[in-house]
Amino acid sequence: MIKLMKQLKPFKLAIAAVLILVFLQSMGDLYLPTLMSDIVDKGIVQGDRSYIWRIGGFMLLVAAGGAVCSIIASYLSAKVAAGFGKNTRSRMFNHVENFTLHEFDKLGTASLITRTTNDITQVQTVLTMMLRMMIGAPMMMIGGIIMAISEDAKLSLIFVVVIPLLVGAILFIGMKGLPLFKAIQVKLDKLNRVLREHLTGIRVIRSFNRISHENERFTEANKDLTDTAIKVNKIMAGLMPLMMLVMNFSMIAILYFGGIRIGDGDLQVGSLMAFIQYAMQIMFSLIMVSMMFVLIPRASASALRINEVLDMQPEITDPTAGQLQSTATATHKDGRSSMHGFVEFDNVSFSYPGAEQPALTGISFSAKPGEITAIIGGTGSGKSTLLSMIPRFYDVSEGAVRVDGVDVREMTQEELRNKIGYIPQKAVLFTGTINENIRYGKEEATEEEIIHAAKIAQAYDFVSAMKDGFNSEISQGGGNVSGGQKQRLSIARALVRKPEIYLFDDSFSALDFKTDAKLRAALKGETTESTVVIVAQRVSTVMDADRIIVLDEGQIAGMGTHRELMDNSEVYREIVSSQLSEEEIA
Template identity: 50%
Template sequence: MLWKLLVEYLRPHRTLLLAVVVFQLAQSIASLYLPTLNADIIDEGVAKGNIGYILSLGGVMLGITLLQIVCAVIAVYFAAKAAMGVGRDLRDAIFTRVGEFSEQEVTKFGAPSLITRSTNDVQQVQQLVLMSATMLVTAPMLSIGGVIMAVRQDAQLSWLIAVAVPVLLVAVGLLTARMVPLFRKMQTRIDTVNRVLREQLTGIRVVRAFVREDIETERFARANADVTDTALRAGRLMALAFPVVMLVLNVSSVAVIWFGSFRIQDGSMQVGTLIAFLSYLLQILMSVMMATFMAVMIPRAAVSGDRIGEVLRTESSVRPPLHPIRPPLHPVSTTAGQDGRRGELEMRDVGFAYPGADQPVLTGISFTAKAGQTTAIIGSTGAGKTTLVNLMPRLFDATEGSVRMNGVDVRELHPDLLWGHIGLIPQRPYLFSGTVRSNLQYGKPDATEDELWTALEIAQARDFVERMDGGLDAPISQGGTNVSGGQRQRLAIARALVKRPELYIFDDSFSSLDTGTDARLRQALKRSTAGATLVIIAQRVSSIVDADQILVLDDGRIVGRGTHRELLETSGTYREIVSSQLAAEETV
């Protein structure tokens, strides 16, 4: 998978890589030519006392060395630019693909693993590209060219090269084979560390409330120790690779000098030739050592490439239609939609089961939420309310039946069109880092200040926003951690109101509000969302007593429907819910 990734993502950087090859080629040719010039200076200049010859060839060597430096700098610059580009493109591809995932795929991978794959794994591939580009031409040129030039200097000593290079390759190959599983295990354990740390940071209040700091510290220590242990084992193998290379290099150098000295003694070799041969041998072994760097990096990058490829190959279970329908869905402030309906939501015999589950979460769900009316859904914990909410904006696809918006199956609608006409206020409202203004304009970037204040007033949030330092420009921390839970909910409601969609979905969005604020908010919503379709998922009966239609959900099925008064007479499940929440006089 790594090679497919490299071929695909290096393609846009072909020009840069070509430039790298050209400059590396020039650098390699210069490196191969210098030892021969050095041999000539020693044999023809120093041995014969020819100062002019020494100075002229020395000047040539100096010029070649300067050219070598310039080529090396330019090659590294272009290689780094190409590697950074590949990293950027991979991160963008992962982000785009994850943005297409449904809740099912995000849950499958897990947020910590997806973060690791888009950061640490991409960095491993990026480093491999950089190292490969800088050694792409140099290592093979120096090794092959070095062998040719060494044989030209003295063929009888070339057997030393034939012994040293295979010994080095076998040693490095054995070490590399043992590194691959360790690097694979290390990436998985980095995922675990990220997951544990994310859980602890997100649930810090729960940890402190239950005095579990010591337990969580131990849990993180175990995950951290696992990563450290694997990294140390891989590091020991990496550390062993370089002494092996240096041992072969030094032994080979001693052997060349040893056997070369005998050839100089009998007059069959000159001193300059021996030094040139030694230089070429060192170049050959250094190029093998450079390849060793690559051999060390490839296993880890291969593991990272597999993990990145796994994300990029995964198709979302919620796929956009090949030929999306674009019916005239209109915002509530304009004319009615198809067949005079605006934001009408219909479910026809809908069922849903998670992959691999023994039992479906929802079965036979059928109802119509009409424009201008409020449809409420209530039920005990685990009844399937959240799953039902996720089917409405097509965060999941129904495994049975169909979900329809204005008479059209949502699977046939263009996703942007569908989501553009739905305002979802989730059970756990999330605010982005920025300001109150930037959060409110999230669904409508061109919203005016008057629209923002109007939405805040309806959401019962104007008072506390006015008291914040900066008002609409008051800073909001990531996740909205610098405002209370109730304030966060009201800002999320205001954000949906600014968008003015056809369909509002409130997923238990009033749970953090006191009863007085809840009542005022519902009255204001009723006036401001006239003509739109409201779907309210609630735990609290007081939030839905005025709903035009209440659906009672139990064990994934609708067991009652009607108004508040009708259900009190016809549904035992609803009466149990009401009696557990309201005083006797409130149920009349």
């Protein structure tokens, strides 16, 4: 919690103003009982009406001044807390954007969403109260004790018993509640994960008649969260009745012993009334502190979870200024000046964290501009993993991946990815128009460039047939277009960028054979100056490639043209024979 509070530096002037205003309000509130005591003892008892009016008017001014201070302090504290929440969310979002896929897997998407929204909101809510209560309450309590002692020191001995009782109760209940609040946030993550899986996988759930099973999963996660919330609320609910019980017994004691002292002539009625007011202020200050103890444990648990994300350093980072190398001056091993889009794998090996076997071993090949390099292999052979090495979604364990003669680890991620047009295995579209989705690849793209990219990607016909054409809305996740349409729009998004390197990660799988053939034919004319790397399952997609790389269990089992591999690669022949008839092979 303290670590997060360092983010309040931009608001130090507003915080200072809140402190001053809360101090002035507290001084005013502490002064009012003394004025009331004077009205009773000097005005009412002595029958001095002018004194009553004069002091009463002054009391109104003090009360009005306190109200104005309170309103301004509330406004400023809310503004500070909202600004803190906004800045922390932005900082967290920007930090998470730098995470590798490994960090995402480690924390989980559901947990990251909860931490960015719910956890920050918890801290923000407590911060608003802290700026008012955590400063005002101690001031009121200490000031109240001083003023009560000034009214009657002997009667103030009641607080020697009362205050330790209340403080002990607050600490005991706070310590009991903290572990449960931590558990609530973890269980909220679990509930979010179950709900997210249910909503994203609704088609699979319905097709397999697993609705009742999913209902049981959700009910279990929901009940677990509810039971923990009820348990912690039961503990916290006991705090307020305990506080009120102690406070009421304190009032009885004050009235009893105060009455005795008035009878003995040691205390005046007005002073007793002021003493009761100060006692109430002290008690309510402790109640405010107790309310903070209800919220602080949960906010502390949330702050720990936020710091866990902010403290997690991405495995993949940009090189330092000394390590940075520009592709403009790079040369290859043989001394040739670099070509734009030249990709080279040099004895690359890679293992996923915790995996027993490497996903890739000893991969070496090069892909040149104007050529199509295809990668084919069985499921789990490492095709997509190999492709992920180029945009540096993962870093190699051994060897090097070079783009334009420069190791990708010696380039900034922005410079590297500006050269790449990536089409993922699972097509991803964003909420917005088709125009906006294609322009995602190049913000400044003109209408002509968007239309041209759509035509090459074989998307123009179905987009034109839609009611609003390129201004048609895409729903969340692209739910209102088919799988093939999503893939074609994803390809158009990469084409409009006109990158040096195209990476197609099984991006033709949802297309029919006719559309697949037309798209590949159109791509040939569009990518003559770019390097094209295609991962595919279909033999028909890779047959015409300039170079086909056959992967088997993370190793290269063959490399060459279709005809060369048919002659010398058994693995490739098995793949071909499993997909094509003898007539097609011939």
